[in-house]
Amino acid sequence: MTPDGVSVAVLASHATAVDLCLIDPARDGSLRERRVPLDGPSFGVWHAHVPDVAPGQRYGFRVHGTWDPAAGLRHNPAKLLVDPYARGVVGTVDWDASIAGYVATSDGPGALDGDELGPADPRDSAPHVPHSVVVDVAGLRARTPDPRANRPYVPWRDTVVYEAHVRGLTMLHPDVPDELRGTYAALGHPAVVEHLTSLGVTAVELLPVHAKADEPHLAALDLTNYWGYNTLGFFAPEPSYATRAARDAGPDAVLDEIRTAVHALHEAGIEVLLDVVYNHTCEGGDDGPQLSWRGLDNTSYYLHDGNVPARLLDTTGTGNTLDFRRPRVVQLALDSLRYWADVVGVDGFRFDLAVTLGRSWDGFEPDHPFLVGLQTDPSLANLKLVAEPWDVGPGGWRTGQFPAPLAEWNDRFRDAARQFWLADVARLHRGEPGPGHDGVRDLATRLAGSADLFGHGDPPLARGPVASVNFVTAHDGFTMRDLVTYDEKHNEANGEDGRDGSPHNRSWNHGFEGVGDPRDPGTARIAALRARSVRNLLATLLLSAGTPMLTAGDEFGRTQGGNNNAYCQDGPTSWVDWDLAPWQRELLESTRALLALRREHPALTMDAFYRGTPLPGDAPSQPDLSWYDAAGEPFTHDDWHDPETRTLQMLRRTPVVGSSHVLVVLNGALSPMEVALAGRGNTDRRWRRAWSSREGTRAMAEHPEREPGERVILDGVSLVVYLAAPRG
Incomplete structure (x- = not known):
């Protein structure tokens, strides 16, 4: 924003013209639209200064140019497009056929009869897509506390990460007022803060809070993308996680609410890390909707296979991949990170499928420009940066190969802990012949900080064991309690006939599947064995060298009923249940005791x-x-x-x-x-x-x-x- 309006710039390097569309909803539900042609392109960027535009103004872009899907060109001015740099969004995706850039053969996108995309669809998508909103960021920062000012800056050696979902953590919390449950505001509520501080965690890692959209197959099943790994905007907070009052007040209030929550957690000495998804977007595969990047500059934003007809190259398993060989894509991600660091004041980021972010023309490169940018950007200096060191593309497993100062999720730790305490013990319990997995060798390596993975570099051993983010569970997979309760996944509620979710869990039900009949005398015996196994896993996690990460609710035995892929379960399956049975309160005290041991004894928190x-x-x-x-x-x-x-x-x-x-x-x-x-x-x-x-x-x-x-x-x-x- 400027004192007299807004300055606008958008990448559309193959377009012949771009219009800024100022949207005003009418009382009858219709939309009034004023179009402002942009100047350009200047090196692919269209731009203008537009006076008399105030905060709260809805807008989007319409892009003119060639419609030639075989060449990767998807321009269609009938489609209103979200600004990739929008600081706020309103509305949701309505799965009307008009949101496809092409003429769909059904009532919604994603149901083509053949491999070739049809002609450009002439219907206006504006009533059926989210709208960008002008946000007065500078004004908000000037009149509210700066969450950067009270950053705790917890040393890596003292860091204990707690992975949580904004909505799921607080939806059922009895001490959080009803109107705050499931919101950014609830994160900073004293009852939530007290739990975190008494537990002993030092950083909350939030599942994605960028604005998101649901996939069409979930909409058809009346489900939602609960986890949020389906980004619509890399700068705008997801509005559904704000209180009703903030949503009604508009995106300025939504941004203020998340900033206030970060500030409150900082006051308690707790850092806030964001799980960020720069590897793909919510537009899906070639037959997906046309919501933003696809209509602006499809071949510049998305990775393609280089063939004719052009097809998206998918290293993420979601249908599309952002092309980090392109400088503008690298710029988009770095600009977004700086915004969340400087404006929202967060303390770090966990990068989903981070190998994709380091792919160049020859595959993954540790000195990729984006990774160099992370190491050198002043706004990101001294923040915590964590890579999920894999994707589903060729050569996609890269644990231990990211450069300092990035830490990495250590899947080898997860597998070793589960193998030793569950899979191998299950084999012994069943009396199966033959040796175990590999005795204690692999587990000992993980207990000592995984130097085999993170000790390489110049100079050697420089990253230290803190580069290993140790975890036994995460949002993706069984909870700790379910690891000891189920041999098989139970994902029927996801509507995919059990095809989703990993079948390789290294879990053990200890004798029978599920919770069992409480009237059966054997149930109590099995429950005691399961509780001990959970404590073994927690102790291994919290006493090992490295940076431990707990999944919310594991500290007191949260269950998802055996669902190991609850990405679409926005309900009691995924929400943390704070109504604790006696054995759960005992487990919570046990977890607190382990974290106190870690905190009080330097031999357990070595950073070398x-x-x-x-x-x-x-x-x-x-x-x-x-x-x-x-x-x-x-x-x-x-x-x-x-x-x-x-x-x-x-x-x-x-x-x-x-x-x-x-x-x-x-x-x-x-x-x-x-x-x-x-x-x-x-x-x-x-x-x-x-x-x-x-x-x-x-x-x-x-x-x-x-x-x-x-x-x-x-x-x-x-x-x-x-x-x-x-x-x-």
Whole structure:
């Protein structure tokens, strides 16, 4: 905005003309439209200064040019297009056939009879598509608190991420007022903030909050894209997550509400990370709707296969892929990131399918211009940047290959934890012959920070274990409780006949599928086993070197009824249920205890890789990390490569003066194991049990101190933590 109107610029490099369309709804529901021809193109950009345009003005673009789908050209001025840089949007997609750029053969797009797109559709789409809205960003920033001013800047070593959905986290919270539930405003409500701070998380990672649209097949099933990975606008907040009062007041108020929520979380010392989806848009495949980028500059924005007829090249599994070989696409993403960092004040970003963002003409490149931009942009300096290091294109798995300062989701951690505590134990429980997956070797590597993945670089080991974002569950897949309750996915409600969602879950139902009959005496026994398995997984996650990420509700056993792909379930299946049974309250206290251990003991929050080298302070000096078997003897080469080895002791030290040594003892066997506590001959400290997955609480006062080498009995399929403080 300018003092007397607006300055407009839009990329449409193949167009012959572009109109800015100023939209005013009439009382009878019709739309009045004033068209302003733009000047240009200047290097593909059409532009103008338009006076007498005020905040709240609805607008869109109409683009004139060639309609030649075989060449990738999809210009159709009958289609009103959303501004890719719009700061606000109103309205939703109405799945009328007119929103397709071509003449569709049914009542909605996506149902062509053949491979060739038909002629351009002449019907006006304006009544059936969202509209861009002018937002007075500068004015809002001038009159409201700046959420950048109170950023917590939590060090990576102290970071604990909590992945949550704006709507799902608070829709059922009993202490949040009804009118605030499921909104940005609820994120900053004292009841929600208190839960987060008492739990011990330091960063909330929000599923996408960019403006979104639903897919046509979901609309046909009366479902919605609940997760939000279907972006309509990379600058506009999703309006449906705002309160009714903010929506009625307009996009300025929606933006103010999310800024206020970020500011409130900052006041509590909690950072806000956004899950951002720059790899694709909501326009789908070749036969999808014409809502924005497709009608503006289809061949510049989207990755194509280079053939004639032109076809979209899909590395995302969604039908389209934004082409990060194009400078304007890179610019769009960086401009969007700067906006959310500078205006909304968020503290970082998680990049969905980030390999797509680093694809050039020859495939993925760690020094891709977009990734270089992330490293060098002043607005993004000191923010937390996290890559989902894969996509579905060729060579799409790239875990550990992104440049600093990016951290990465570590799927190898997820798989190792599930394999050791669930899949392998299930095999043993069923008495299946043959060795386990690979004993303790892979799990130990993940416990120590995954140096095999994140230790490469120049100089080596520079990224540290904090580059590994460790997780056992995420929004995509089973919840922690469902991992121990179901062998198979149960996605019937999604309307895809069970075809959706991964079948490779490494889960274990512990004896029967689902929750079982509470009247059956066996149900209580199975429930106890499941609870212990959840505690084993949580302890592995929260005590490992690296950056842990919890999924909202896992701290107290949230279930999705076995649905491992609840992307379209905007209801109780996906919402966090805060009505906790006694066992759930016990699990919550157990999770809090684990996070307190992590927070209080520097040996559990190292931001440099363990090197196995001596540390000063002990007599004699001992390494920062050492491994022991059940007999208390150092692990040998044969131990590491024995798939039947299921017991491990991990001894972690730190150079921090006055800090405790930490001993994590794991028994992945079904039977109890006699264990000689590690440290005999190399420390004069005594061990005291601090936490056990059998009880799940901190109970140091209830257990006597143990000398190194002293023998204890470790329950089957359990984990115990011991602390050794300096002698006073």
